[in-house]
Amino acid sequence: MWETLHLLAWGDGGWSDELFAGLKITITLALATLPFGLVMGLLVALGQISSEPTIGRAARIYTTIFRGLPELLTIFIVYFGGQMALQALIGLFADTYVEVNSFFAGMIALGLVFSAYASEVFLSAFRGIPQGQWEGAAALGLSRFAAFRLVILPQLIRLSIGGLGNLWLILTKETSLVSVIALDELLRQTSVAVGATKQPILFYSVACALYLILSLISSQGLGMIERRVKRGEAR
Amino acid sequence: MSESGQTTTAAAMARPAPPKRRWSRMRLLGWVLMGVWIAAGLASVWVMWSGFDAETFAKYFPRMLRGLWVTTLLVIIPISLGALIALGLAWMRLSGNKWLDGAAFAYMYFFRGTPMLAQVFLIYYGAGQLRHALEAWNLWWFFREAWYCVLLAFTLNTAAYQAEIYRVAISAVPAGQWEGALALGLSRRVTFFKVILPQAMITALRPLGNEIILMIKGSAIASVVTIFDLMGATRLAFSRTFNFDVYLWAAILYLIIVEAMRRMWDRLEGLLTRHLKRAGDEEK
Numbered sequence A: 001m002w003e004t005l006h007l008l009a010w011g012d013g014g015w016s017d018e019l020f021a022g023l024k025i026t027i028t029l030a031l032a033t034l035p036f037g038l039v040m041g042l043l044v045a046l047g048q049i050s051s052e053p054t055i056g057r058a059a060r061i062y063t064t065i066f067r068g069l070p071e072l073l074t075i076f077i078v079y080f081g082g083q084m085a086l087q088a089l090i091g092l093f094a095d096t097y098v099e100v101n102s103f104f105a106g107m108i109a110l111g112l113v114f115s116a117y118a119s120e121v122f123l124s125a126f127r128g129i130p131q132g133q134w135e136g137a138a139a140l141g142l143s144r145f146a147a148f149r150l151v152i153l154p155q156l157i158r159l160s161i162g163g164l165g166n167l168w169l170i171l172t173k174e175t176s177l178v179s180v181i182a183l184d185e186l187l188r189q190t191s192v193a194v195g196a197t198k199q200p201i202l203f204y205s206v207a208c209a210l211y212l213i214l215s216l217i218s219s220q221g222l223g224m225i226e227r228r229v230k231r232g233e234a235r
Numbered sequence B: 001m002s003e004s005g006q007t008t009t010a011a012a013m014a015r016p017a018p019p020k021r022r023w024s025r026m027r028l029l030g031w032v033l034m035g036v037w038i039a040a041g042l043a044s045v046w047v048m049w050s051g052f053d054a055e056t057f058a059k060y061f062p063r064m065l066r067g068l069w070v071t072t073l074l075v076i077i078p079i080s081l082g083a084l085i086a087l088g089l090a091w092m093r094l095s096g097n098k099w100l101d102g103a104a105f106a107y108m109y110f111f112r113g114t115p116m117l118a119q120v121f122l123i124y125y126g127a128g129q130l131r132h133a134l135e136a137w138n139l140w141w142f143f144r145e146a147w148y149c150v151l152l153a154f155t156l157n158t159a160a161y162q163a164e165i166y167r168v169a170i171s172a173v174p175a176g177q178w179e180g181a182l183a184l185g186l187s188r189r190v191t192f193f194k195v196i197l198p199q200a201m202i203t204a205l206r207p208l209g210n211e212i213i214l215m216i217k218g219s220a221i222a223s224v225v226t227i228f229d230l231m232g233a234t235r236l237a238f239s240r241t242f243n244f245d246v247y248l249w250a251a252i253l254y255l256i257i258v259e260a261m262r263r264m265w266d267r268l269e270g271l272l273t274r275h276l277k278r279a280g281d282e283e284k
Helices: A002-008 A016-049 A053-068 A071-091 A102-127 A131-139 A144-181 A186-197 A200-229 B002-014 B025-050 B054-094 B098-113 B116-129 B131-136 B146-172 B175-183 B188-225 B230-241 B245-272
Strands: none
Touching: A002 A186, A002 A200, A016 A053, A016 A102, A016 A144, A016 A186, A016 A200, A053 A102, A053 B025, A053 B245, A071 A102, A071 A144, A071 B188, A071 B230, A071 B245, A102 A144, A131 A144, A144 A186, A144 A200, A144 B116, A186 A200, A186 B116, A200 B098, A200 B116, B025 B245, B054 B098, B054 B146, B054 B188, B054 B230, B054 B245, B098 B146, B116 B131, B116 B146, B116 B188, B146 B188, B175 B188, B188 B230, B188 B245, B230 B245
């Protein structure tokens, strides 16, 4: 049992450096997905509360599709479909072969899924803000955009931070699915190590431990952010 | 009654016609967005139509439908077996015993904190490494098959998530329900199964429905370890034909089952909570 531990050494003899390179890609992918997912989710939620029925309908189609498709299928569709669409587009002008970057495809696919779920979080947060806040802001002479930015958004963040935190934890785990389109993130690096060493129990346990540590640190960080945005409520 | 009916009619007659809706910028945006979706829908139909290959369809679509059945099994079996384990785990968490609570907490933390794909790999490939021990224990027939390993991984995974749902739901039942049942002389076991659990299940219904939907989608990762569920059959078809349509067919099938499931669950929830609705409540 213990004699296999040298496989975890750092450097040429062991696999720790490879695993950490994978972990770095996992974290980068999750962080890169976040801004796109949050902005898109907020826009979709704004669409859903819009008084204009067609905007609401378009937003609901979005959430139905991206909450209904398996993440794995979304990843494949973005990766292969994106490749074919790009190829067709470029084929109009030049005769070159394009390949979609798997990091980028994973980022888009996970961002679409994240935003669909985030829009639901934002939507219920919007419902938690009384209409009087909009009206009060309007009475003070704020434009709708200024009212949103100065009055609604700070409250929205406070109400949605818990739900968004959960989505972040889900996102860090879902990055593992991008390994199927050959992105060298943590799980794929682990599988490579297993293939070379034939020690699946050791390496998959280490990978699981790294994911657990990641979620532990995330929870700590989220707790700090939550305390910070809710400092106005502290008594 | 008739009087108020008359006033309503009169009011309805007196009501002016609604003002004509103007073409505001927002309305335009709405139509543009809908236009994007319609264009995307038409483009998908066009891709499926122009790329339609009767041979591929005849060969692989039946396989995908069989895969759909496999997906169904991959959801039903783990969800129901997981529910049993989950109840045990929830009981451990609420038992008040430090060791039982700690053990259940550690189990749930592990399975909720790591990716399901990593859990499947750990069980499936890990079992291969333990082959001799498993043969000695006469368990190799089970762990040899990817199918059983996936079922086991899914069951253990969903058990952790369901346990959390049950734990929250059971602790949300007011303590007065326990006390009232005790005052009536009911045993703790009867109280739990006849008084507490039914009320907890109503709270648990919505998150359980979400968990089932997550399982339908999550079951797609079984395809990574050679299971031919809907996703597995689709990937096989794509790798043999390079026909992108198969992914669109799969997307449609998944959307149909997830939407159907969601609607069925809404129905079920309405049915099970109908005693909680007051007569005046609006149907929603």
